[in-house]
Amino acid sequence: MTTPSRRTTRDQVAARLLGGSIRRSHNSLVEIDWDAPQDPDLFYMPPETISLYGTPLWEKMSHRERVELSRQEVANTFSRAVWFENTLNQGLLRTMLYQDPTSPHVHYALTELGDETRHMVMFGKMVSAIGAEPYRLSRLQVLAVQAMPFLYRGLMLYVAALCGEEVIDDVQRKYLAHPGLQPIVAQTMRIHIAEEARHIRFAREGVRRRMQTAPWWSRTFCATANGAAAFILDKMFNDKRAYERCGLPVREAVRQAKANEYNRAGRRAAFADFREFLEDNNLLNVVSRAAWRRYGFLA
Template identity: 30%
Template sequence: MGTEFFEPTTTDGGPVSRRRSIVDRQATAQRFLFEAAEDSYNGELDIAWDAPPIDGLPWLPPTMVTLHGTEQWTALSPVERDDLSRRELVDLLTLAVYAETVLSMLTFRDVAERSGIADDRARWMLKCVDTHARNITMFGRLVDLTGLPAYRRKKLARRLEKYTLLVPNGATTGAVTLMLEGALAGLMRMAGDGEVQPHVAQITQIHLIASRRHLRFAREDLVERLAGRGPVRRAAASVAGAGVVTAVGRLMINPDVYRDMGLPVPRAVRAARTSDAHRHRMDAAFTDTVRFAAEAGLFRDPMSRSMLRRAGFRRPRS
C-alpha cells in the first residue's frame, strides 16, 4: 500500500500536545448532536426496499472485488463476476455488522464508566450507539435483498463477545475505535463509488453522512485519551490499533466465498492477497487513520511498526 505515516514532535522532541479542556469537548459533542438532528435518516423509510435489484448493475464496484485484475477474474464469465461481487458484498456487510457491534459495546461502556451520564458527551455517544444499531439493521436488510445467507463467522463472533469489553477503557479503546470507524467509513465510501445497485448506493450514502461525524469525534477522542500517557500505554494502544489493521486485512479475504463459487480456494486466496483490489481496500480502510494516529503519537514502538509493515504500511525512508 505504500502508506506513509509521520511523527510530528515539539522542539524538544516530545509528542505534539493537543489536549483540550472539558468545556471544549462538551461543545464538540453538542455541535455533533445538533448536526445529527438536522440530517437524521431512517434506514427503514429512506431506502426503497420494495424495489427489486436492477439487472446488469454490480453489487460492488468491480475494482473492489478481491480477484479483480487477476487471472482468476479473467477466467470468470460476466454472470460469475456478478455472483462473486454479490457474495463479497454480503461478506463485507457481515464484517461491518461485527464492527458496528464492537463499537456499540465500547461506546456504551464508555458512557457508563467515563462520561457524566447526563452531559452532552454522554448524549452524543448514546446517539452513536443508536446510529450503530441503525447501520446494523440496514446491513442486515441489504443482505436479505441479495438472496444470500450472511457469511457468519461463529469463532470470530464468540471471540468478540468474550474479549471486546476486556479492551482497556483508555488510549487502547481510542485506538481501536478510530481504526474501526475509519475502516467502516472508507470501505462504505468505496462500495458506493460508481455504478452499483441503488440499494447499495443509498445505504453507503446514509452511512457516510453519520460516519463523518463519528470519525471526527474518534480522532479528537484519541488525542484526548493519549494526552499525558507514557510510552507503555501508548505502545499498548499502538499494538491494539495495528492489531485491528492486521485482523481486518485478513478477514476481508474469505475462503468460503471462493468455495461457494466453486473456485480452487488456495489459488484464489493467494491471488486475492496480492491483488490490486485488496490493496485498494486496505488503503481505503486505513490510510487516513493510520497517518492520523501516527501524527497523534502512536506506532512508535517496534512491535506495532512491524505489524503495520506486514499489513502493507511503511515509514518513509530518511
C-alpha cells in the same frame, strides 16, 4: 480526571455533533426500498475493489460470475460490520458508567449508540435484501469478539473506533464514486457515510484529548494493539467462503487474492489518511507497522 477546560472543550465538540445528528440522521427502514428489483448485471461493489480483480482467475470469469463474487464479498463485509458495531457499542456503554449522565459528551455517545444500532439493522437488511447468506463468525471468533470490549478503555476505545471506521469509510466513498453500482448498495453507503463522519470526528477528538494525559503504558499499548485491526479488516474484505459460494477453486483463489497488487494498492490508499492521523499522534510502532504491512495496508 478531566480538568474544567478539557471538559468544556469535550462538551462543546459533543454539542456540535448532537446538533448535526438532529439535522441529519437517517432511518434505513423507511429511506431504503428494500424490495426494489436488482439488476443482475450491476456490481454490488466497484469491480476494482473485488479481491480477484485483475487476476488470471478474474480473466476467466464471465460478467455474471464477477457480479456474483461482488455480491458475496459485500455480504461478508456487511456481516462482519454488524459484530464490529456490537463491540463498539459495548465499549461505549461500559465507559459511560463512569461518566456524567447530564453531559453533552455522554448524550452524544448515546446518540452514536443509536446510530450504530440502526446501522446493524441496516447491514442485516442489506445482506437479506441482496439474497445472500450471512457470513457467521466461528466459535473462536465469537470468543475473541466477546473479549474485545473489555480492552476498550480510555484511549483504546477511541483508537479502536477509528480502526473500524476510517478505512471502511474511505472504501465506501469509492463505492459511491462508481456509476454502475446496485442502487440498494449506494443508498446504504450514502446513509452510513453521512453518519460515520460524525462518529469519526468524535473518535478523533477523543484520541487527541486522551493523548494529552494518557500514561506511557496506555500510549504504548494503543500504538501496538491497533495493528490487530489489519487482520480484522483483512477478514472483512476477503473471506474464502465467498469463493466456495461462487464455485471457484478456493485455494487458488486465496493465493491469487493475496498476491493481487490491485488489492494492496487499494488497501494502501484506504489506509493513507488514517495512517497519517496515527503518525501525527505517535500511535504507530514497529509492531503495528509490521501488522499493517503484513495485510497489505502499508508498502
